[in-house]
Amino acid sequence: MVSLSYVVDFLWLLKIIPIALLVFAVLKTEPSPSxxxxxxxxxFSGCGDLLLALDEFIFGVAAFLLAQLSYAVLFSRYWQGILNRWPLSLVLILFMLGMTWLLIPNLGELQLPVIAYLFTIAAMGLLAVQSSLPIxxxxxxxxxxxISDSFIAINKFIYAIPFxxxxxMSTYYVAQFMLVTGFLYAVKQQKEV
Structure with missing residues (x-):
């Protein structure tokens, strides 16, 4: 009979395999700062996955915060200006303000780390929208x-989301795949110019 600890160990491994595959895809590209x-x-995303799977919420959030900061730095390298795609920027700002308004009354002792994370992911999102990278x-x-992180926050702090x-995870893996694909596309375009 298989013990529960082996099943749990296997589940966290399954959770990080998609990120590991993306890491290998990126490693096949030419070295560059980006x-x-x-x-x-x-x-950092893979570490966050692992820590959340092990029920280390604060450390998982910290790892994802570092991932968001890394993505923000990456998007800043493609900065196109504050007026680039401004309607989408406005929608994003309003969404993040709404999430903050919903979450603050329910955060308790986690208010500071969660608000810091919200600010960081909002900055990453705005830098993405205002970049020259393809939508x-x-x-x-x-x-x-x-969206994926919003599901996590709503599920943890407001009410349980069915399924x-x-x-x-589906929005998270789509996000990571699209981010990597977008950056690899940008690198390819730069080589062709």
Whole structure:
């Protein structure tokens, strides 16, 4: 009979396999500062996955905060200006303000780390929207990441979402795939110019 600890060990491994595959895909590209930052974002994301799977919420949030900061730095390298896609920026700001308003009364002792994370992911999202990267991949990837994290926050602090793991993980993996695809596309375009 298989013990429960082996099943739990196997489940966290399954959770990080998609991120590991993305890391290998990025490692196949030519070395560059952008590639290194992207790898850092993926490694922090994988660490966050592992820590959340082990019920280390604060450490998991910290790892994802570092991933978001890495993505923000990466998007800043493609900065196009504050007026780039401003309607989408406005929608994102309003969404993040709404999430903050919903969450604050329910955060208790976690108010400071969660608000810091909300600010960081909002900055990452705005830098994505205001970048020159294609909306189809990188920008939508950033938006899907925000949606995935919003599902986590709502599920943890406001009310239980039916099939929460499905919604959280599907949007999260789509986000990571789109982010990596967007950056790899940008690197390819730069080589062709």
């Amino acid at each position: 590639r290194n930052i992207l790898l850092l974002a993926l490694v 189809r991949w990188a920008v939508l990837g950033a938006i899907f990441f925000i 929460e793991s499905y919604w959280i």
